Amino acid sequence: MSKRKSNSASENPKKRVRPAEELAHNGADADDPLLKRLPNQGEAVSDAGIVESITLKNFMCHSLLGPFNFGSNVNFVVGNNGSGKSAILTALIVALGGNAQATNRGSSLKGFVKEGESSADVSITLRNKGRDAYKPDVYGPAIIVDLRITREGLRTYKLRGKSGQIVSTKKEELLSILDNFNIQVNNPVSVLTQEMSKYFLHSKGEGDKYKFFMKATQLEQMREDFVYIKTTRHVTEDKVGKHSECLKDLKRKYLEKEDRYKSLSSLDEMHTKLEQLQKQMAWALVIEMEKELEPMKEKLQSDRRSTAKFDEKVEEWKNKVEGAENKYKQIQEQLEGITQQVRELQPKCAELKAEAQRCNKLLKSSEVTVHRCKANLRDLEKDKVQLTSRINDLNLSISQKTGAESQARKERMEQIQAELEGLRHHISTLGQQIDQYQHACNRAKEEQGKMKKEQAMLQRSTETKRRSLQTMESSRSNRLRRFGEHMPALLAAIEEAHKRGQFKRKPRGPLGYLISPKDPEYALAIEVCLKGLLLAFTCDNYDDERVLQHLMAKMIPGNRRHTIITSQFIPHIHNTTKRAVRHPEYPSVLQALEIEDPVVANCLIDQKAIESILLIKNRTEARRVMQGRNPPPNCNHAFSKEGDQIFNNRSYTAEQTRANYFTGDVEEEIRHLQREIENQRAQATRFQQQMRKLDDDIKQNEGLLRRALVEQKTAKDKASKLQLELTDPQNVEEPQSEDLKPLEEDLQEVISKISSKRLQCEEACREMADLKASYEKAEQEYKQHKDQINTIAEEADSIKEELSKADQEMMRCKHHKKHYDEKRSTHLHNIQTLEASLKGSEQELQTSVSKATEISPERLEVRRTARSIDSEINRLKVKISTQQEQQGDREEVVRQYHEALENYRNLAQQMKSLNTFIKSLDSVMNDRLQVYAELRRFLSARCKYYFDSMLAQRGYTGSMNFDHKNETLSITVQPGKGSNTSLSDMRTLSGGERSFSTVCFVLSLWAITEAPFRCLDEFDVYMDMVNRRISMDMMLKVAAGQRYRQFIFLTPQTINLPEDKIICILRLKDPDRGQNTIQRGEDEDQ
Secondary structure, three states: OOOOOOOOOOOOOOOOOOOHHHHHOOHHHOOOOHHHHHOOOOOOOOOOEEEEEEEEEEOOOOEEEEEEOOOEEEEEEEEOOOOOOOHHHHHHHHOOOOOOHHOOOOHHHHHEEEOOOOOOEEEEEEEEEEOOOOOOHHHHHHHEEEEEEEOOOOOEEEEOOOOOOEEEEHHHHHHHHHHHHOOOOOOOOEOOOOHHHHHOOOOOOHHHHHHHHHOOOOOHHHHHHHHHHHHHHHHHHHHHHHHHHHHHHHHHHHHHHHHHHHOOOOHHHHHHHHHHHHHHHHHHHHHHHHHHHHHHHHHHHHHHHHHHHHHHHHHHHHHHHHHHHHHHHHHHHHHHHHHHHHHHHHHHHHHHHHHHHHHHHHHHHHHHHHHHHEEEHHHHHHHHOOOOOOOHHHHHHHHHHHHHHHHHHHHHHHHHHHHHOOOOOHHHHHHHHHHHHHHHHHHHHHHHHHHHHHHHHHEEEHHHHHHHHHHHHOOOOHHHHHHOHHHHHHHHHHHHHHHHHOOOOOOEHHHHEEEEEEEEEHHHHHHHHHHHHHHHHEEOOHHHHHHHHHHHHHHHHOOOOOOOOEEEOOOOOOOOOOOOOOOOOEEEEHHHHEEOOHHHHHHHHOOOOOOHHEEEEHHHHHHHHHHOOOOOOOOOOEEEEOOOOOOOOEEEEOOOOOOOOOOOHHHHHHHHHHHHHHHHHHHHHHHHHHHHHHHHHHHHHHHHHHHHHHHHHHHHHHHHHHHHHHHHHHHOOOOOOOHHHHHHHHHHHHHHHHHHHHHHHHHHHHHHHHHHEEEEEEEEHHHHHHHHHHHHHHHHHHHHHHHHHHHHHHHHHHHHHHHHHHHHHHHHHHHHHHHHHHHHHHHHHHHHHHHHHHHHOOOOOOOOHHHHHHHHHHEEEEHHHHHHHOOHHHHHHHHHHHHHHHHHHHHHHHHHHHHHHHHHHHHHHHHHHHHHHHHHHHHHHHHHHHHHHHHOOOEEEEEEEEOOOEEEEEEEEEEOOOOOOEEHHHHHOHHHHHHHHHOOOOOOOOHOOOOOEEEEEEOOOOHHHHHHHHHHHHHHHHHHHHHOEEEEEEEEOOOOOOOOOOOOEEOOOOOOOOOOOOEEEEOOOO
């Protein structure tokens, strides 16, 4: 609240200082909260702002009062009622800027002039020393304020220095002095009159006390300022709103005046401007033509530069075509070489086959010889058995004669001999059986291997036909399914993507679905000719190709992908007149097909050259036509209705026998496939039966072979033992009869023949074995040769496929080369057209330049368009015509224009300033309201603290409750100590107790406010002696601790105080209605 600055007492003891710095000098009063903030009594004195003297003349009912010289600290003005105490206080308020209402002694200043006098004078001397001095170099150590109030209520000031020289007569200077000294005569804390005390302090209303607190702390003034500022802001906003409408009207008027002002240009100026615009118009046309020529020149240069790129592309695809043709020729030569190898191998194969047949015939003849030998050997064996039996009979008779021992030995030898012969025969028979079993097993295994291969091929063929059957059955309702089960879904996805705008142009495909043969007999030939192209798709550009590839990857299972041919779509079919084949009897593939979409036809022409492929129904006729002396011109090759491909020097047989995609009768094709599947299934069943029979034969022959080998080994072991047993009896000589010799000779001869025949038989067997080996070798060589031919044939099939791919690649390269050739030709034609157009435009430009030069010899650089200049010329002509018809007073129009412009600018600037002021005011008000709330809370807390401390000096307790929301202040006081006495409202206290509490409240407000002097009128009027004494002591103690402040107490009661240099007592004489005198004393004498 105070503007007063403070330093420590040690730095300058003559200056006002903050009281908390001198606590150590106050000894016994250290516990007093008011004295804790006071400096040492002997070190601080009042410097600036205190009242040194006051003089009243013709003021109120007093002709002359004073001069009164006040002390610098405590002053008591004592006098009975009517002696002039209130006049002194009223004069102090009025002279220092207060209004009449603040004194509660009158409603206007003229009421303070003594009756019968013309004016009243008041003179107040204020001390002007120390650091808070106001312009000390001008006023000196004191400022004299002279006030004169006239009978009319006028108030004039004279501000003098110490020397008495008038410094100023302006009230603003007085207000600056009061602000500097922080003198607030309207503040009840600084000057508390009787009426103010009765209204605020002795009022029973809590709202009045709160108002007193707010007024004493100047918070009320701050709030009123805030309210005023807020009201001013709303008024300003309303003013801004009203001015906004006014500003629009002013702007409209200003624009109207401006148009009229601008229209006042002289006709000469308009004509000059019209002439200038016409010149600009002429050159603007030239400039526009030049600008139009610039893009043409740039495009021509760009096209000329890009010609090299077209040449490079043409050369690139020309090289690719040559490379593709070379590759095609290489593969073709490779295929011809393989064909030649097959042709060369076929005679050798025939020779090997004949050799194998010859060896087989020799083997059969040898087998007959072996059987004949074996039959002869069996006959000789029978003769041998008969002779042996005869000899045995004779030997039996002889043995009866020669003795039983000889007979037994002979019989044993013969028995062994017979067994040996039987074993030899059995061993030979087993050997033949073993050979037969081995041969039978090998033949069965070979047959089984062949049947397994045929069975696998049959299974693959059956599975292919089964899938074809499923496709045909599905295509009953939707022909599109012939091209794959996924095809309807794929085409639906393509259609949906096209609707969403993902394709620039909708792809076509599958191509086979979009074409059909005119003659059903050519269906197979066309399918063999087009092959994979029937399932292919075609796109207009590579972006569409990427989208289609993504759809295929999503819709087609596995890794299968259809071929995608990318070529620009042309709405008409290629002109094939020069390169198409023409035959009077047979059509080309292009002629044999019904194709509605030109894009599909162009794709087949580019990829397969179908315009140069003939279709001939008869295979023989096709060979005659193509391989004759004069083949059709432009004909690459031909196809028969069976699907055979015939070139001029070779031909290939088709593997496919029936059409899959172009079949006419679906039901017949389904029945045919069903019959073939049934036949193949029956054939597979027969294969399985034959395989089982071969397995049984192999198992049986292998079992017989194992048993024959075991029997052969057993027989050989037994023969070896019998041969050893026969050796001993042969060494014994026995007498023989003469009759036995012929028989024995015959027997020996038979045995010799048997041996000879056996040798022959063995020789024949060996020869048969050799022939068998030769036959097997020849058969093996024949099979190897045949397998070699088959391998070469299989290799030829892959080479045929490569040849077909190379053929497609060659056609594709030719198509691209043709495409870039056409683009290059079109590009060169465009360049020629552009050059001709540019030449014509340059000639037109020269003509325009000539015309513009005639209008304006000097070239003008014009940035505006000719159209805008022409519009302005037309407007100017109309304006000139109108101006010529209507031309008002020029001076009046100019004056109105400048007046409207000035009014508009002033109001616009005022609006801008007001808006800026409102924004700044909002920001400042927000900050100050926060500070205001914080200051109010802080002052309330300090006031409570000091009030409690003051009450405690007499042993009272009490409380102060601030309700800032409802703006009330309730004070409760408890006289006496102890908990038995409850707090009482001040209304229940006695007069003295209430006056004492009021003094405590005033002292608390003194503690939280700053002012150089404080005046208190009849503070003890309602106090008893005890409370008066206590209150007096408290005020003196406070005054003693606040030497830098001045205290003026007005009282009608007698003052009995101890002598003290800080106390000054002014005693006024009792009122004398004739004349008032002044008596001054200090203590009893002063």
